[in-house]
Amino acid sequence: MPDIRIEHLSKSFSGPKVLDDVSFTVKDKEFVTLLGPSGCGKTTTLMCIAGFQTPDQGRIACGDDTFVDRDARVDLPAERRNLGIVFQSYAIWPHMTVAQNVAFPLRVRRMSKPAIRARVTEVLALVELSALADRYPHQLSGGQQQRVALARAIASSPAVLLLDEPFSNLDAKLRERARDWLKALQHTLGLTTIFVTHDQDEALSMSDRILVMNGGRILREGTPEEVYRQPRVRFVAEFLGQCNFLTGAIGTGPDGGEVLRTAEFSDGIKVQGRHDGPTGTIAVRPEDIEISSGIRPGAPGMGTEASVLHASYLGDHYHYQVAVGALQLSVHSQRPLAPGPVWLRIPPGVATFVE
């Protein structure tokens, strides 16, 4: 499967830009996720790749095939792009059986009947639906429908698989299973995949690479760990999980690394990476903050006094709202704590600078 390259894509629907100079490349066999809130441009990007929308500017190419090139006035119709798409609604045609749905892309390509039959059998086995080949869509569960949509999308061995929020119609439990299953299938078949979602868990658990979008732009690009641990942009940090933000003066720590000092953390918080300028903002994940009851006689630099304002129990952890001086921080901890004074510490290296 070839690489797919998106270059300088821009689009607006009579108003503000929906896409603003979006560029990225998806490599062979890679699973790339476009993540962002609704209206961020992720679906528009996907529809431009699929050929259902035309960008105002930019170029999309897949290997040697140019899908769209506004400067060269190329715009390949959707039906000639050889892509597989799983839609949010699945869009399984209600008047066809499972097998007929899957066979459709093959029939359109005028494959011989025996070849179609063989391929349909193969693909249905792949998505574990062999037993349901003659059922109609309305006789299937949500999870089964989703797998039919996937089988249809990959039946004609497309160059790229596009997934438009394919899990949003499944309930939470099923969603988790479908996620693992789809990722395993994608890996086995080596499908180049572009996945659109607003769900951070889906993005983090499945992707090789995540592109976080907002306002028609790509704000951050990287592996799930990179994007989560070093969001770099405040929006990305907030959108992927919860985050505390602290603003203060930047100085040099005892070991020469950069630290951020605030009134509450006068000893300084050791921060990953570098930042120019006298002041800055850092992001700290709630689960990275250490918290314990009782005041430990600590050496300087070991922590700060704080008090628990509010606690809620979330099953696998407790969520505390903690006051440190004038600051309020969110903290996740496995330990139950009584309201009142606590000891709070931000370990070195968990905080990162954000813009």
Add this chain to the structure above:
Amino acid sequence: MTSMIERPAEVAAPAPARSRARRLPASAGQALVWFAVVALVVGPFFPLVYSSLRSKPIYLPGGTFTLAAYRTLFADPLFWTAVRNTVSFALGTTALAVIGGTALAIVCARTNLPGRKAYRLLLIAPIVIPPLGLIVGWLSIYGQGGYLTQVVSKNVHLPVWNLSSIPGMSLLGAVITIPVVYLTVQAALAGTDSWMEDAARSAGAGPWRVITRVTLPMLRQAIVNCTLLIFALCLEILGIPLFLGAPSNIDFYASYLYRSWSSGANPDPAFVSAGAVLLLVVVSGLLLLRARLSGSEQRFIAAGARGGGTYRPLDLGRWRWPASIGLGAYIGITCVIPLLGLVLMSGVKALTTLEAPWHLFTAENWRLVATDPTLRRSITNSLLIAGGGGAATVLLVAAATLIAHRSGFGLRRILAPALIYPRAVPGVILGIGFFWTYLMFTPGALVRNNLWGELIALCVRNLTLAYVVIYPSLARINAEFDRAARSSGAGWWTIARRILLPILRPALLAAFVLMFITLLGDYDPVVFLQKPGTEVLGVTMLQTWQRGVVGPVAALAVVQVGIVAIVLLLGTRILGRLRRA
């Protein structure tokens, strides 16, 4: 068009490249359908206007541009009488229909009237009864020589009504148009929640106050909307004045045009075209006004979309049963008894109260229907038009609807109004337009003297009905179905043929049933086109009636009603099976 939609199914897998090249390019096929629809709909108006401005009929050599036809028209005192009659009839009918239809809709949709569910269905029955059948049925019972009229005047010696007066005709006009008002108002009621009425009730208002102070004001837009529609419909009505007006020599606009055309000393008088152009302008103006006042084509989606809702019906109290019985009596008097009268009239020598009907029983009318070549031909011709024309129209309109709403074809936006317009144009006008079109253009000669010409005129006139049924169903089909097919590699026609049309099957069948019923009963557009050998039911009934022969007309009307009943029954059964599958 048919051939394009049913393009040959895959020939056993030839080389992909070649078969792709042989395909009709989507845009060319779309352009063809687009052109066919626009030409058929808009085409007839140019020759109509042109012929009204010429000094000689356009098939004669010479002639100059002139307004003489309009001057002739305005100088004719009969024209002005017809205009006055039409306006009084239209005012009376509109008032009766709007008041009656609104009341019926409110009573059936918002109160605890016993049997309201059955009434909801029965009240729209006049829509599917062929209009001439209802008119002839009414004449057989309530006309001057009608059965009940005779009973009251001769046997009971009471002063009697006159159905052939303008108030009498307005009454029948209202009965025919009440379902339109009923459906419009009912759709508006179904579309608004009953919270506001509930709120008024919890504020202490009684049912009557709720209806007059809350329900009616909410319906204002729907009522204005159908008032204009009914008024416009009344201006073009032809059957009522021809059948009912004749005994009292009352002409309406459409019947004046028809009579001047068919009995005039000089053939094809230009002033009839002029009259048609004037009527076209007035009716189009009214409907434009209506479109501006309401939300254009939205009404088609609202109608029949959903019925009722979860609401607590208003309590009619002790009026419940009297109201229900009254409504039942209304349906009995306006529909059931006239239809029975039709059957009776088709089986007797003469309809009279002087002798018991079974003494006058005769099979002569039916024998005539079975043997007379003209009568027989009009049945087979009408069936041909309703069946073949209906099917072809549904296919053409389905293709045009897909192009209008599901394609990237450049000029697609013109299609939706083009598909709605023909039904807004008075049928007689479209008929005159087609008459001149067939004369003026060479290809027209191919259809001028045969059934094709009438088939085209009738189908174009009624294609709106197919659109009105198909479009809402198409709008409910998720656009991702199309996209999924495109990303599978399918082109536009393949998507239309394999995905959208199969999903639309129930709507296509419903559209066909509606087209069949309407084409079987419609006659306005062909009164100017009929030639010996190309008779259709409506026009034959009209002409036979005008010769004073009533028995066979009743028999033909019974045939018409019978066919409609069978098709409706079959259609709903197949539709039910399709929907279950």
